Amino acid sequence: GAVVSQHPSWVICKSGTSVKIECRSLDFQATTMFWYRQFPKQSLMLMATSNEGSKATYEQGVEKDKFLINHASLTLSTLTVTSAHPEDSSFYICSAPPVDSGIYEQYFGPGTRLTVT
């Protein structure tokens, strides 16, 4: 099956700094990618939809100036957490549906665990 990677797999940063998380589709192209956040013992919460060549679409309540999304190519989307604070500590997961029509499942990355101290 298709593979989605994320980098880094885990990161620890100090409060006030920015952290960039990469999401790559390794063997398929994706004009759309999705970013989720998951707190301990909770379900995945969709944060935003990343669109190649255009602005991301953010879900209600998600600060677009804090969570910067760039979909630079058909295989790469990045999420930058700016001025991170301890409450931003979470598990961040991306997903992508392949461009090919008729493929309805989405492929998820392994996630990135962010800890802000």
Add this chain to the structure above:
Amino acid sequence: DAKTTQPPSMDCAEGRAANLPCNHSTISGNEYVYWYRQIHSQGPQYIIHGLKNNETNEMASLIITEDRKSSTLILPHATLRDTAVYYCIVRVAAEYGNKLVFGAGTILRVKS
């Protein structure tokens, strides 16, 4: 997208079939039923999806009732590695890039 209801947790003996129910009484005619699972600290994994006919693949079977208001995911011979959170999601499949909205899911514990 229609809302789904799943039991919060279930136990299953290793080697036995695990039957995970999902209610989606407000499902509309063009909405599909999807199942994903998430093993601890990993990204979700696609399992199976269906519209109205029963479906089977190498991982599981999906049984959808005739009125489509509920469905059951069946893992025929559960192993310890099947311990995970299972999510039932209903959405329109035809549109590319359609987002997934996750509910609370069912925690399946497979025990030896």
